[in-house]
Amino acid sequence: MTLEIRRLQLATLQGVDGNEWPVHGFVVRFTGGAALVDTGVGGPEQWLTSWRVVNRSVAAALDELDMTPGDIGLVINTHLHFDHCGQNAVFKHAPFYVQRSELSRARTESPQLTGWFDFMNARFELLDGDADVLPGLRVIATPGHTVGHQSVVVDAGDGTCDVLIGDAAYQPRQYLDPLSDELPDGQASDVTAWRQSLGRIRSVEPDRVHFCHHTDIVHS
Ligand SMILES: [Zn+2]
Numbered sequence: 001m002t003l004e005i006r007r008l009q010l011a012t013l014q015g016v017d018g019n020e021w022p023v024h025g026f027v028v029r030f031t032g033g034a035a036l037v038d039t040g041v042g043g044p045e046q047w048l049t050s051w052r053v054v055n056r057s058v059a060a061a062l063d064e065l066d067m068t069p070g071d072i073g074l075v076i077n078t079h080l081h082f083d084h085c086g087q088n089a090v091f092k093h094a095p096f097y098v099q100r101s102e103l104s105r106a107r108t109e110s111p112q113l114t115g116w117f118d119f120m121n122a123r124f125e126l127l128d129g130d131a132d133v134l135p136g137l138r139v140i141a142t143p144g145h146t147v148g149h150q151s152v153v154v155d156a157g158d159g160t161c162d163v164l165i166g167d168a169a170y171q172p173r174q175y176l177d178p179l180s181d182e183l184p185d186g187q188a189s190d191v192t193a194w195r196q197s198l199g200r201i202r203s204v205e206p207d208r209v210h211f212c213h214h215t216d217i218v219h220s
Contacts, residue, residue: 002157003028003029003155003156004156008026009022009023009024015170016184026038030134030137037164038076038078039090040058041083042085042088043112074096075094076097076098077096078168081167087116095124098124098150099126104148127139139151139152143190145188145194161205162207162208163209163210165212166212170212170214174198
């Protein structure tokens with residue numbers, strides 16, 4: 001099966017280094033459908049203000065691809081931070097593929113976000129570790145940023161492989177140098193697990209790594 005990745009520019013916010021960071025989601029198109037990886041920013045107004053969010057609607061971003069939210073058959077959330085699941089409610093028709101441990105973490109740590117990811121009748125496909133989602137599309141558990149973080153592996157169908165890394169690395173620098181002691185605030189809630197997860201991602205031998213908060217693509 002041929003899969004095609006398209007990046008969505010969903011927002012900017014003030015990153016932990018004080019610079020402006022992009023917020024990306026990714027559409028994975030395949031024969032007969034499409035999946036969305038992360039839905040962009042949403043949350044209480046004071047969060048958006050303090051992160052200096054300049055937000056876009058995910059529907060507007062999809063429109064640039066001549067797509068509508070109804071074209072998205074399933075959503076994968078790499079994790080449930082407000083800049084990755086903030087517009088889940090736009091996709092009430094779709095199942096949300098989330099690690100079970102991540103849903104439980106977010107329910108405990110972020111009850112303020114209930115209306116954004118844990119709304120009435122939200123349909124979760126709860127995962128316990130690595131899982132195949134569709135032919136050519138799978139997730140691997142990459143805990144460390146959060147306890148239930150996952151990254152997405154796309155086998156494009158031409159023998160090459162892409163990783164949508166989520167926040168397992170904010171930027172290429174953390175991916176390329178995981179042993180650095182200079183981790184940005186919030187990069188790792190568990191540094192040991194975080195480093196092991198970057199090793200897991202490398203073991204996939206991705207040809208391209210795509211970031212949520214950086215526009216560079218790491219080629220290898
Ligand atoms: Zn995050």
